[in-house]
Amino acid sequence: MNTATDWTALRDDFPILRQQVHGKPLVYLDSANTGQKPQVVIDAVDAYYRDYCANVSRAVHALGERATAMYEGTRETLARFLNVHRDELVFTSGTTNAINLVAYSWLLPRLRAGDVVLVSRMEHHANLVPWQMMCERTGAQLLPVELTPQGEIDLDDLRAKLGPQVKLLAMTHVSNVLGTITPIREICSMARKHGVATLVDGSQAIPHMPVDIASIGCDFYVFTGHKVCGPTGTGALWAKREHLQSMPPFFGGGEMIREVSFERTSFNDPPHKFEAGTPNIAGFIGLGAAVDYLSGIGMAAIAEREQFLLREATARLRDVPGLRIFGAASHKAAVISFAIDGAHAHDLATLLDLDGVAVRSGQHCAHPLLQWLGVGATLRASLAFFNTLDEIDILVRALHKARQLLA
Numbered sequence: 039m040n041t042a043t044d045w046t047a048l049r050d051d052f053p054i055l056r057q058q059v060h061g062k063p064l065v066y067l068d069s070a071n072t073g074q075k076p077q078v079v080i081d082a083v084d085a086y087y088r089d090y091c092a093n094v095s096r097a098v099h100a101l102g103e104r105a106t107a108m109y110e111g112t113r114e115t116l117a118r119f120l121n122v123h124r125d126e127l128v129f130t131s132g133t134t135n136a137i138n139l140v141a142y143s144w145l146l147p148r149l150r151a152g153d154v155v156l157v158s159r160m161e162h163h164a165n166l167v168p169w170q171m172m173c174e175r176t177g178a179q180l181l182p183v184e185l186t187p188q189g190e191i192d193l194d195d196l197r198a199k200l201g202p203q204v205k206l207l208a209m210t211h212v213s214n215v216l217g218t219i220t221p222i223r224e225i226c227s228m229a230r231k232h233g234v235a236t237l238v239d240g241s242q243a244i245p246h247m248p249v250d251i252a253s254i255g256c257d258f259y260v261f262t263g264h265k266v267c268g269p270t271g272t273g274a275l276w277a278k279r280e281h282l283q284s285m286p287p288f289f290g291g292g293e294m295i296r297e298v299s300f301e302r303t304s305f306n307d308p309p310h311k312f313e314a315g316t317p318n319i320a321g322f323i324g325l326g327a328a329v330d331y332l333s334g335i336g337m338a339a340i341a342e343r344e345q346f347l348l349r350e351a352t353a354r355l356r357d358v359p360g361l362r363i364f365g366a367a368s369h370k371a372a373v374i375s376f377a378i379d380g381a382h383a384h385d386l387a388t389l390l391d392l393d394g395v396a397v398r399s400g401q402h403c404a405h406p407l408l409q410w411l412g413v414g415a416t417l418r419a420s421l422a423f424f425n426t427l428d429e430i431d432i433l434v435r436a437l438h439k440a441r442q443l444l445a
């Protein structure tokens with residue numbers, strides 16, 4: 039553990055954590071749904087609107103130049119954070135938008151009847167539905183890579199399904215339901231041997247561990263800003279330069295062009311080619327502040343802290359009678375899905391809320407996974423570095439109490 043970091047003191051950075059809910063201190067265990075924002079991020083968004091609100095890339099006046107420098111500064115910050123080149127980072131409104139861009143701009147022109155797109159059984163709908171839509175248009179087939187009983191990717195099944203008919207393998211880096219950390223480097227290397235392109239959904243990885251995209255060996259990597267302490271409506275697509283060059287723009291409009299006449303339009307270079315219209319300027323400035331904030335703590339330290347909380351929470355939850363945890367991968371992020379025999383997940387979540395504990399209940403945008411687990415809904419406690427052992431005890435106590443009420 040990084041003994042230099044006072045994790046409890048870091049809670050003061052998050053104004054939202056100071057409040058009470060139903061008369062109880064808020065215990066926020068829903069970071070996999072959206073991350074809370076530290077004051078520095080709120081301040082960065084606020085400063086843009088107060089001090090230098092202007093459009094980016096178009097104005098030569100002082101405010102416009104400052105806004106552009108700050109907005110593009112986030113691209114630099116993210117590029118360093120993820121070990122990629124800034125020109126390979128396309129800003130999007132989030133993971134969903136980034137995946138749809140790849141689906142329409144890269145996959146659709148290449149997909150033919152009889153082709154296959156592979157996804158894992160545990161994908162978020164954002165990394166499933168867009169591919170399914172492309173398959174329906176073209177007569178291609180979307181196939182799942184199955185899981186082992188522990189909730190890990192079945193590498194034998196993946197091996198069996200890879201082949202020349204596969205045009206893309208889209209796989210999560212970390213499952214938002216089971217917490218499974220997939221061996222993504224190995225998976226991408228297997229795909230590469232078959233000439234299969236790979237897209238990695240990093241939505242749940244970027245907030246919780248150091249991620250070096252260059253070392254993964256994927257073709258596309260996507261993530262969403264609001265889960266990394268950043269504002270909603272931000273995110274990015276990283277893609278190999280050759281892909282960005284070969285992809286036609288998806289949205290047309292301002293900012294993405296070089297020259298326009300009624301006869302033809304020549305497009306700007308990537309990444310701007312894919313960023314039509316006025317972007318979420320304040321949001322991306324906030325995202326830059328969020329990444330600086332996390333870098334200041336250190337992603338390796340955050341990962342270690344969260345692994346500690348995960349071990350403790352898993353052990354303490356096991357004491358609750360009738361509680362079943364879904365997902366027993368050997369590498370897991372701090373996401374714990376569980377059910378309690380005889381108690382409905384939504385009823386439990388409602389009772390937990392009365393004790394100030396915020397968890398998610400439901401299907402977590404992963405219906406095929408829930409079908410495989412054979413349950414209608416799970417409760418999900420997802421931890422962040424600012425959570426404490428006391429909060430885990432409050433969760434466990436609240437579960438004991440709720441179970442007795444519902445049994």
Ligand SMILES: *Cc1c(COP(=O)(O)O)cnc(C)c1O
Nearest residue numbers: 132133134162164214241242262
């Ligand atoms: C949250 C999440 C998404 C979708 O992110 P949006 O911000 O809603 O676009 C996709 N995949 C995973 C694994 C997620 O956790």
